[in-house]
Structures are given as C-alpha cells and as structure tokens.
Amino acid sequence: MIDSILMFLAEHTAVAALLKLLLLVLGFVMPLASLSTWAERRQSAMMQDRLGPNRANIGPVKLWGILHFVADAIKMMFKEDVVPSKVDRFLFALAPVMAIAPVLITFAVIPFGPDLCVGQVMSVVTDPATCKATIPLQVARMDVGMLFYFALASLAVYGTTLAGWASYNKWSLLGGLRASSQMMSYEVCMGLSLMGAFLVYGSLEPNAIVTAQGSNILHWGIFTQPLAFVLFFTAAIAETKRAPFDLPEGEPELIGYFVEYSGMRFGIFFLAEFIETIFLSAVVATVFLGGWQVPGLDSSGFGSLHLPHLVVVLLQVVAWSLKILMLCWLQLLIRWTLPRFRPDQLMRLGWKQLLPLSLINIIITAAVVLWRSGGK
Amino acid sequence: MAESYTTRLDDALNWARKYSLFTYPFVTACCGMEYMATAASKYDIARFGAEFPRFSPRQADLLFVVGTITERQAPVLHRIWMQMAEPKYVVAFGVCASTGGFYQNYNTVPGCDQVIPVDVYIPGCPPRPEQVLDGLILLQKKIAEATTWVQRRDRKELELAAQSTDGRKRLPVVA
Amino acid sequence: MSVEQATDYGPTLVAILFGIAFSCVFLGLAMFLGPKRENAEKLAPFECGSEPIGSPRVRFSVKFYQVALLFLIFDIEAAFLYPWAAIFRRLSCLGTVIHNECLGTVTAFGFVEMLVFMSTLVVALAYVWRKRAIGWG
Amino acid sequence: MSKADLDKLVAQFPGAVVSSHSNFGDDTAVVTADQLKDVMRYLRDTAGFDFLVNVTAVDYFGREPRFEVVYHLRSMATGNRLRIKVGLHEEEGGPSAEVATVSDLWPTANWQEREAYDMFGIKFTGHPDLRRILMYEEFIGHPLRKDYPKEQRQPLIRRDYSLG
Amino acid sequence: MSTHHAPSTTEASSSTGGKVRGKIGVRVVGRPDSLEQRIYLPEVIRGLGVTAKHFFANLFSRKYTVTVQYPEQKLRYPDRNRGLHRLMLRDDGQVRCVACMLCPTVCPAHCITIVPEETGNGNEKRPRIFEIDELRCVVCGLCVEACPCDAIRMDSGVHAPAVDYRGDAIQTKIDMLKRGTHSVATQGGVGPDWREKQPTVKQYDPPK
C-alpha cells in the first residue's frame, strides 16, 4: 500500500513536489517561523535575565507562552488594513508578496533528507544507487540549484525597496534605499564566498554538495572552507537584514521601511524575516554543516550497526532539523548581542573587507584544489 | 445560532487582541523612566505579550501616553491616535497623562482625555511598575469584556450613554 | 538511478506557483477581514506625528544608484564564476575525473583563466575604491 | 571672590555700571543697556570671563525698570564668577523692551535669549533667529510675565473625552 | 581664546578663591584600540560568550533572572513607601482628622478635598467629606508631613489601583478609613515621627 503510493509519487514528480512543498512549508517552515517569533522573545528574555511572554492561555493550557504567537497571528489578521491615500496601491500590495514569496520558493532547492528508496523502506540499503526508484527529499532538484537560490534571493530585495518607495513616506523611503544598497552589496559577497565550496564539492546542486560532504565530519564545509563559512554567514545575515545589519528597520533610526504597513501586511514582512532566518540556516547547514548528514551514519547505518532505510532517513531528517534549529539559535544570539552597524560602515565591511577576502578565498581554494587533484 | 458563533468568534478575537498588544510608547516625560523599568528585566511587561514597541501607529494596538502632554504636544498625540489602525486602545500612564497632576498651568493639557479617548488611567507619579501592570491587566480585562472605548463606539453605545444620566459618570474633583 | 543531468523543471514551477499563491492568500485574507474606519489623518503619511514637509518623491542622492550599478557589474561577473567553479576539476584535467581525482595530466588552464578573469574584477574594485564610489551618500 | 574683577570693571566703564553689590558672595554689576555689549566684550576678551553660564530675565512687575536681564559669567581659568544685570523699561502698550544680543559673543546665548524673548517678550536686537522656543508660535503673550495668569491656556486642539 | 585646563596634565591647578581644597585629580579616559578589537571577530565572539552564559544560566537554573511574576507574586514595599492614602483612627474608632485644612493647603496638586463639619463636641471639627483624587496625587508625601495629628498616612503598603473611569480613582473617607489603624499620637502622648525612628505602632496589613 505505502509502496504503491510512494511509487506513484516517484513517477509523478509534480504531484510529489507539491506534497513535499506542503509538507516542508506548512509542516516545517511555517510552524518553525512562528515558533521562532516566540523563541526569539523567550531567548532574548533569557539572555536579558527576564522571563518573556508566558501568559497567553486557553483555559488551563499555557504551553510556556507559545500561544502568544497564535494571538499575534489572529490579531494581525483582524487588524485594520490601512492603505494611506498617496501610496502606489499596486506596488504597496506587491511589496509584501515580493518579500515572502521568493523565500518560500527557494526552499524548493534545499534537500531536507536523502533520497528515499521506494520499495526498500524497511530493509537495509547499502548503496542508494541500486534503488529501483527514488523520491528525493528535496522539492526541486536542478543542476543550477544554488544559482536559482541566488537569483531568487536577489528578488527579495524588491520587497523591501518597493515597500519603502511605494509607501510615500520619507522614513520608509530611506529604509528602502538602505535595504536595496545593503542587500545588493552583500549579494555579491554571498555569491563569491560560496564559490570556494562549489570548487571543493564540484557542483552547484545542493543535494550533490551534501552528498559530497559525506558522513565524515572533517569533510564538511565548515572544516574545508572555514573562511568562507564566516564570510557567508556574515553576508547572509546582512542579506536577511537581521541585527547587527538591521539598518533598513533600524528602529530607533528610521522606524523601518514598513512604517506604513499595518495588520497582516506588516505581519508578512515580520514573518518573512523569520522565514529568511530559517532559510539562511538551511543554506548554511547544506553547504557547511553537511546538510542532512549525520556524523558516522551511512545509508546502511552506523558502521557495522545496520539500520532499516526508513530509520536512517528519519535520523537524517531530524539531524537536518536540529542543525537548522541550532543555527537559528545562533542567529538570535547574535541579534540580541551586537549593536547595529552604521550604513557607511556596513558598505565598507561589505565591499572593502568581505569582498576582497572572498576573492582571496576563491584563489586559495582553487589553488589547493588544483594541487590536490594531481593526487597520486 | 449564528449569533452564538459570532460571539464565539468575537471572544476568540478579543482573546488574541489582549495577548498581543503592540504598544506605541508616546513617551514624553518622567514616566518614561518607569516605562523602561516596566519593560526591563525585573517587571518584564513581555510576560503579558506586550513588549513590542512599534513606533508606527499603523502597527500598534495600544497607545501608551507616558508623561505630561503639553499644548504643543497635543496635536501630535491626536494625530498619532487618529493614524492608528483599528482596533486601538489608549492607556494614560501616570497622573500627568491622566489629569495633568500638579501641572495646572498655561501649557499643560489637564489629562490626555481632553484630546483622545482613554481606556485605562494609571495613577502614580510616576506609577510603579506594579501599577502599570495592573493597568495592563485591567485593559486586557476590558478588551476581553469588550468594554473599551473603541468597542463601545463600534456598538454605538457611546451615543446612548451621552444622552443618559449614568450614575457612574462622576466628575473628578477639581480644586 | 543516478542524479540525472536533464533537470525536471516541473517541481520548480510548482514551487513558484505555490509561493505566490500562498502569499496572495495571506494578503487577501488580511484585506477583507479587518475593520475599516478611515479618516483624512489616517490616510496621511506618518512622520513622527508632524505634518510632512514636502514630498518624498525627490531626486535623491546619486550614491544609491552607484551601488546599484556596482552590484550589476560585480554580480554579473560573479555569475560567470559559478559554472567555472562547478567544472573546475574538469577544466584542470586533461583526462577523466573520477571521484574528484584527475586520471590524466593536471593543467593550470582553468586556474589561470580564472585569475585573468578575476583580475578584471579586482581592477574594477580597486578603481571604485579609489574613486570613493563605495560608501554612503 | 572676584571683588577685584568687579572693581576693575567699574573702573573701566565708569558710566556703564549703574550699581554693584556682592550679596551672598555673588558679585553683581548692573550696567546700562546701551553699553552692555561693550562691557560683555571687555569681560570676555580682556577680563577672562570666557564662559557664559546663564542668561535669564526677571519681571519686576510694577517696578521701574520693569525687566532685568541677568547674565552669569565664569572664568574658566580662575573660576571666578560675575553677574551682570541690565534693567529694561517697557511701557504698557509701547514697544517691547530691547537689549543687544550677546549671541555673537557666546553662541550659548542664542537659545537662552530666545527663551527670555519667549517667556518675557524681551527683544534682543541683532539676534540671528529670535523665534519662540518653548511655546508654540500660535501662543499669544509671554507666560512668565507676572501679569500672565498661570492657568490661562491657549489650546491648539481640544475635545473632551473624559466622560466617555 | 580660553585658557581651559590642558587635558594631559594629571594635576591641573585651578585657583578659585574661597574654600581650601586639594589638587584636582584628572584622569584621561583611555581609548584602547588593540588589534584584537580591530578585527571584530574575537570581541564579537567574547560578547556572544557573555550573553550565551546568561542564556544558559537562566535557561537551566534561573541564575540571573530577576523577574517578579507580578500579579501572583507581590513584593512587600518598604516601610517608608508612599502608597495609597489612609486615614488613622482615634481610640474610639472615629477619624483622627480635625479638618485643619493643612493637607489641602500643602498639596501641590490640590488633590485633597475636605469639607469640614462641627462635631458638636466643643470647638472640634471633623471632615464631612474627605476625598483624595489619586489621579492627581503626585505621591510627594507632603500631606503626611503636614498633618499635625497623624491623621493621614501613605504607608498602607498598597499602591493606587488603575481605573477605567476617572471618577473611580477618588478615594473617599470610607475607603481610606478602611485601611486605617489606631495611632498613639495623641495629645500628650508619644507619637510616630517621620524624622526619627520607624513608628512602632501596628502596621496596616495590606490584603493579599
């Protein structure tokens, strides 16, 4: 029964993609994004010696305040939708879509688990290549996967810039301008800093990168490309406009590029930021932390300890989730620790420090790869 | 039957609203120090889900009028209140915002309710964080019971109340 | 079955449609669910509670556009590096590559080619650096 | 404290100093309005009183001269302090009291003179930007004058919501 | 133009007349700029370490957490805390206030309203109406200081509650008497002194 369903999915990739997308977005990303709004509040509270939201309850159910984000969501949904009279109505409405849709779409290229061997879910699979049919645990597998990611990520800049411009508000305009300059500057660094990893793993396809890293922790990107890890992580936080790079919002300075947005439209920007955090964690996990790989766990199990295929896959999916959670935590820790950059310092950091460093990283990596490929 | 569903929906909405109060702190004066203290670790207004200060009236639900309102400030306050998205609530934080306190002179507004409708008044000069939290809890209660100014206005209760001679409407003593 | 070279773009299309539909549904819901109570002040832009002076639609600093131009140049140049990175091993090997190891002679062709290409990038960067085009208005 | 400075000032400007005293240890010289600028320039450049601590005014309602503008000076080198006062007449319905600005000698006087103008209606001639500073432009009158009632408000906006 | 003190001298002298005093110790604050700081990362990581330490310590043992869960968990206010007003009682349970009008006189906010009436007992008076508008009270405590017969106090240990009608904030005589206790500050007796030791009379116990 299960096998036949899986077989059907293996054959109809579009249906499978939709299902996986629903599973990924509705089952993982959205809950996680919502939860991370709560996590951010609780985590920042813990860092600041306080408790954080813990009151919202439905009858006796309190759930450590998790319900606060439910309240937030419902409230925003039913909040008045103010569209000031002088805004550009179309662009005003388009901006939140442009902010959230690209991030949701790019999740398609992230592999959240290994290929599922149809028909052998309960048995031990030693070589995945021998499977009759597979369902990749990745919505869309493209050989230009990372390029697709960069293309869409740079679309997200439109969301903020349009929001800033369409609002007919000077503060938001400044926020939008800051956002566009910042995101464009760091886009370049981001692409160039990942180049080293592409050189090492010889592919642009995320799943291929993960597979190439293998279960040996020393082959993971963080050890083969430590400089690139730092550069990319920095650039990517800047790209997602999180503190210390949250200049477009920069509340005490500009109030934010979404000054004029109310209710759910504002909520979407709010949510998009958290989704971007998760997405950034996913990319970092994929390229630098071995994606769904578990140290020492091959497709047959831990060394001589053989495990059924389904268990292996589940373990790997869980490992992937844990890596993402950890990276989200790290980002929140950074957010609540560091002060904000100033625009000119931000540009200086991006163009004059990160960019040259990433160029050097490429050259060194290429040289090493060249030297190593001589091999024996 | 349909009515009971809408009541249920309203209850759910009010529940959500009371636990998700994004505040617009209209901080002008001394009370701002206690506002900080309330937001800080010891009293932690975040426990009630009201820790997000939003400096845009579009995104805020609760206007905290913190401190003295002067004649010069009054139009600003009024504009911000007008620009807030519905539903919106107002808390007068401290005696200056409530009645002007001991500033009765040519440039102070004797209470911000001269300019905007107020749902909850918090006494104290400045109020202790405990009093602020009391005020917040009272506001949450009012939201849940749907007796805030905005909710009563939407039900057109205020016009009726203006005509009747309600026993609750005692005038404050003015010396 | 190995990773096929011919990519199936169907799932990608599904993802794009899903992303757009998802966000539009959200937005649409929000538009209709909230109460509406408009007044002239509410529809005016918010500027810290003051009356706005002048319009935000001004010809603002050219610095912002400079960044956009720089981005265009550098990003396009960087885009050429992606395929190079992906096939770097094949470029630097005069034989077949199996498991990341070259079975033939190693050649520095790909490396040198990249250096030449990248030097244009570096020169451009040095130029804008000197011209102080990097920065903020 | 700086009685010597006071004496020197009197010797330098015999016509300008109307009176002087050192009550409560505060050395004070009352000078005439037309020579104020010269006195102040002398004090700043020659006598070493380079720090203008404070400028304010007092309304002695019903007394002549009605207004007094008070300057407090300090010497950063010696720590000596000096108070200079100028009496200003203003007749009911007549032109407002006038005195030369010192904001070109000390930029710090700029706002303080604006404040005195705002609160008392004293005009500082030559001041680059004599606008109201604490009150709003629509306000009529000068609130710190003794004849301005303390509680006379001039609301810009008002609608009483206190009864619901 | 000015001869202000040079910042580099550690003992700049300034010769004001008047009081004798020692030399001024001047300390120039440093502007450390080590390599470690200049390359961002080490100090950033150290900073993250500090906050992470707080995070884990608070997560597992609430080590640094200082939050008071207010409505459930109430702190006891110090004895001198100025809270809600209360009116003290005589031995016979009557209000101590003799309507001398000192407290409305001294109150800078004019929040006290007293309407006196004759007690019919000699020349003594008592308040017919004694109201305090807590929404105007600035909690300065001058009324307590001014009261010549220890009738009004603010040491009730409770704070004024938040209200939703302006009128609800008015404390009436009955409200304030409910919090009152007997005072020993009778004529000829020894009473509590706001300047000396803490009063030893029975404290009002605020309701839980």
Next chain:
Amino acid sequence: MSTTTQSKTGSKKLALGMPTPEEITAGGIPGISARPKLPPDLMAKLNNEELEEVEDIELPTEPMTINMGPSHPATHGTVRIILTIDGETVRDSDVQVGYLHRCFEKEAEAATYTQVFPYTDRLNYVSPLLNNVGFALAVEKLLGIVDRLPERASYIRVIVGEISRITDHLTCLGASAMEVGGFTPFLWMIKVREWLWELLEELTGARLTHSYVRIGGVAQDLPEHFIEKLRAVLEKSVEVLGECESLLVKNRIFRDRMDGVGTISAEDAIAWGWTGPCLRSTGVPYDVRKDHPYLVYDRFEFDVPVGSVGDNYDRVAVRLEEIRQSMRILDQACKQIPAGPVLLDEPRICMPPKNAVYNTIESMIGHFKLIVDGIKVPPGEVYSYTEGGNGELGFYIVSDGSGRPYRCHVRAPSFIHTQALSKLILGAGIADIIPTFGLINMIGGECDR
C-alpha cells in the same frame, strides 16, 4: 478645536536683522558661524557650494526635508529635529525643543519653597535627588544657613546625590546602547538601576520622584542597614557593569559607531556653554564638585575623568568612569558619615519634630505657619550651582521676602547642550544623530522645564 489665533501669528514674527555675509565668513565666533539661520534660497546655495567642494563630480540632488520627532523613537518624544538631508547626510537641521515645557518656573512662583521640591524632582527626572540638593542649596544660600547644615545631612545628600548620578549615567548609557541596537546591555544596566532605586525607595519612600531633600537638611534619616545594603549593591553592580562594558566599549561595532562622531573641540564646547560629562569629554576638567566644592565634597578623594577627543566615545567613557568615581565617593562617604541630626534645628525654617507638634502649642503654631505661609526667605537674589547629572545645574532665585520664590530660574544643562546639537550633526548621517543626541543626554524635563 484649534483656536482662531492662526491669523494673528503672522504679524508676531519679528523682522530680524540678518547677519551680513561678512559676519558669517568672518568666523571669529566659534560655533555660531557654523550654522547661521539664512533665508532658504541662500541656504540652498551655500549647501550646493559645500557639495561641490566635497565631491568632484556630483549630479545635483534635491535635498529632502524630514521631520525627526517629536514622536520618534530616538527623540524621546520631546524634541523635533527638522532635517534637510541629501541622501543620508544632514545638510541642515533645526532643533525644536519645548514639547515638554511644563512651566516649572511659573509653577515655582506659585508654590512655597517646600512645595517646589516635587517640581524639582521632575526636572532632570533621571537624577531627581541632584536637583533636590541643588534647589535646597540655593535657598539655603539665600537664607544664609549653608554653613550651619548638619553634617550628617550633608553626607546623606552626597550619598543620595551620587547614587542618583550613577542612575543618571546608567540610563544615559543604556538608552544610547539600546538605540544603536544593543538591547541586552540596556536591560542589564536598567537592572542595576533597579537595585539602586530599591535602595532609594527604602530611604525616601519613592522609586523615582523622591522629594526627599528639605531646606535645612533631609526629610528622613537613613534606614537601618542602609550602608551595608548600599555596599552590597555596589559590589553586584560592578560585576554587571563589566559585562556591559564587554558588550559595548570593547566591541568594535559599538566603537565604530561612537569614534569620531559628534566631535566638538574644547573651545567650542566652552563657547556653547557646555558643562558636565559633555564638557569633560573634550578634555576640560571642569567639575563643580572639584572647582567650587559644596556640601562635603572637599573631603573625598576622587578623580575627574576627561576625554581627549570630544567625540561620542569619550562621552561614553567619561560617563563610565564617572560611575566608578561616584562609587569611590560613596565608599568614602559610607565610611565617614557621622551620627547626628539630619535637619537643622531652626523653627523658622525647618518643620519641628512631630511629637513636639503633637505636644506643644509653640511647635504646633510654628508648624502651621511654615505650611500655610511657607518659609520666609529674606529678599535678595542668588545663583547657586551644583554638579547635576548633566553638568552645572544652577538655580537663580529672586526672593521678595515672602514664602514663595519671586522668580526661580534653572540653568538647565540639557537645554544648553541641546543647542549645539545641530552643529554636531551637521554633515553627519542620520544614523549618527541617534548616538550623538543620546549622549548629549537631553532630558526633556530639564531641557524644556
């Protein structure tokens, strides 16, 4: 309902003598030459010339006028800055204060000297006790009782004043940190402030608006174990301060935000009338406590921290060091404090002890007279100055012999510092306004009074 005064306002504007171009370019006047108020067309011309000087080739851009405040998160709701910006660079600014003008001076004229204390609390509401002390000293100078103050009262005034100074600096630094994005150190600093407030509440009965000092002394003696508790709190505080420092001054990002921003030279600072930590950041070691010692400040050993550059970083560092120095003073004061009365025994000035009021008719009469008429202060004028949280806090009081001040003027350091703001932010970015404004530490209550 706006009143119909609009039509009359036009005529009230005075025709002003504009400074001639020679006056502007002569520039012998530090500070004021930097930003003359010119007609807009001339201003625009000047700005464009400036632009051409700075950049070689530049397309003409339109300056944008933008309101920062009154209700902007960084302006604390009490100041409005009208900025003319080009990109993010400030080309011109008009700082407008007065949004919190609560008429302290008018209120003081209507209040007895004792009733003024609650008003002084709300001047610089971050360090109320320093204002209390300042006002009390001014009236005491007028009464001629400064030298007769009980010693214990003077020590208590020093102790509460220094605690207040610490809370003032903590709030200033914390808020500045928050505004550049360091929310965590802000909350930690507020945590420390909370400990100090708890102490002050135990002493005075209120957390923030203490109205504790009285003419001739203080209202109440120290409670039991106050000194021990103070020591314990200071010990804890040092630890937290160290942590905050590691997140702020040692952090490169924070340093970058502060270094070289809002720089002012010592000459300019003096010309602009700056005092306090802001003046000291430029290297001028002027501290009223050292230069004109009052109370018992001449008995303590402490240093005056000064900066060397006069930028925002120096203002941060000076304040941090001042917190340490205040702790040093507190430590010495705790050791030296003698026993004795805390209020002058002078029936015409100070309230008699309560049990005397209850028991003796003379005290009762004196008590009534003091409250109804206020303290009778001999006619005269006095200017008294102390070191407030922000600088020289002066009270200029004119008495006509009655129980209420005839005129009570405050020399508010915030007001004077804020004047220089538009000079400091000229040519800086919008992002620089925030720390500069924050570290000038403009306190609405004090600035607008």
